[in-house]
Amino acid sequence: MFSLLNKKGKARRGSLTTEHGVIETPFFMPIATKGAVKTLSALDMEELNAQILLSNTYHLMLRPSMNSMERLGGLHKFMGWNKPILTDSGGYQVFSLSKINNITEDGVTFNSHIDGAKINLTPEISMQMQSVIGSDIIMQFDDVAAGKSSFDRFQDAMERSLRWAQRCKDSYNKNQKLFGIVQGGVHESLRQKSAEGLVDIGFDGYAIGGLSVGEPKEDCYKMTNFTCGFLPENKPRYFMGGGTPEDIVYYVSVGVDMFDCVIPTRNARHGSLFVWKEDPETINWDNWPTNFYENVKIKNEKYTYDESPIDKYCTCKTCTTTTRSYVRHLFATNEILGLRLATIHNLHFYLTLMKSLRNYISK
RNA sequence: GGGUCGGUACUCAAGUGGUCAACGAGAGCAGACUGUAAAUCUGCUGGCAUCGCCUUCGGGGGUUCAAAUCCCUCCCGGCCCA
DSSP states (O other), X not given: OXXXXXXXXXXXXXXXXXXXXXXXXXXXXXXOTTSSOTTOOHHHHHHTTOXXXXXXXXXXXXXXXHHHHHHTTOHXXXXXXXXXXXXXXXXXXXXXXXXXXXXXSSOXXXXXXXXXXXXXXXXXXXXXXXXXXXXXEEEOOOOOOOTTOOHHHHHHHHHHHHHHHHHHHHHSOTTSEEEEEEOOTTOHHHHHHHHHHHHHHOOSEEEEOSOXXXXXXXXXXXXXXXXXTTSOTTSOEEXXXXXXXXXXXXXXXXXXXXXXXXXXXXXXXXXXXXXXXXXXXXXXXXXOOSOSEEEEXXXXXXXXXXXXXXXXXXXXXXXXXXXXHXXXXXXXXXXXXXXXXXXXXXXHXXXXXXXXXXXXXXX
């Protein structure tokens, strides 16, 4: 399923084979929480050469619901996307919707953020829903503790996640690839115990979870590097939910293969665009530089008459056909097209970053 | 010509003696965003500035300890009557 093709230091170049195709690693997954990358279609994602999309169990369970998803034949068919899909288990919503949920050993009860209805999510239900969705890669249901939690809370969440990992392993659809998720907050002892526990159970891949949730960035880097040391070489490693471009370069440099993050899509909708400082085709990744891009806040007044493209090195549809002044105008006038053009560009930036890193590691 | 209502910061619009540099909205300016309850959220938007000080509510004059608020007058606009 996963083959490691090449290494450069700790950085890994590989390929991951799924039901819906082979994915070159390391890679980035655009996020389609509710079955759509916000503002973009499946066709747009194909044009962007996205290899895989990420969707969400909790959100799809609310709408269209498990029964409807089953009747509709799964998410690939539903959204017209024939390449791989990974689904998050709903674990992250344990953290992000913590004000409206209640955690027990069995699982988590949410008050739906839509209509307040009680939603029960357990490891078994999450596995069942992800089976109905038909994702190529599914995530274990986990308990994510906020980054500033106490040691006890981190430990509790980690141990519960480990018990839930076993329940997921016992109940998942064997046609899918199941990933375990390392928890343990910012504590090495907990991270180690979590990683070793998951490896004992045995998964198709291992994720590093519970980071980028409010802890200091140094801790996040340290935990990622530390955790990778306890994960098997022959399985893919997935940093969940992060991060900025320079974060991703760092995580790749310490041996992470898979990423997802809302930053490119959300920031795009908020007018914050990633721009290369040098040509990504020829960028030198020796020593893993961090200052290879800058942020253009396209809503800023100074772009009113700027007729250059968003990014002179970028080959995306936005940059090859529009100007900064035009995109700024679309934001100023609240035209939906602005959100689309910005999202296309930012995703192209992230996907190009991954491609550039893959090329570098291959050499 | 007479009567009447009104003229508040970039715009609209509250306020009708002190708690007013003046509610609110829009517009503008800037910032945040990390397994998406996010086309969202947070600041700032008279001047200088650390408290604080200075100049403002159509113009001018007045009453008062104190006026965007009361009085006089002028200018401008809406409506009504001649």
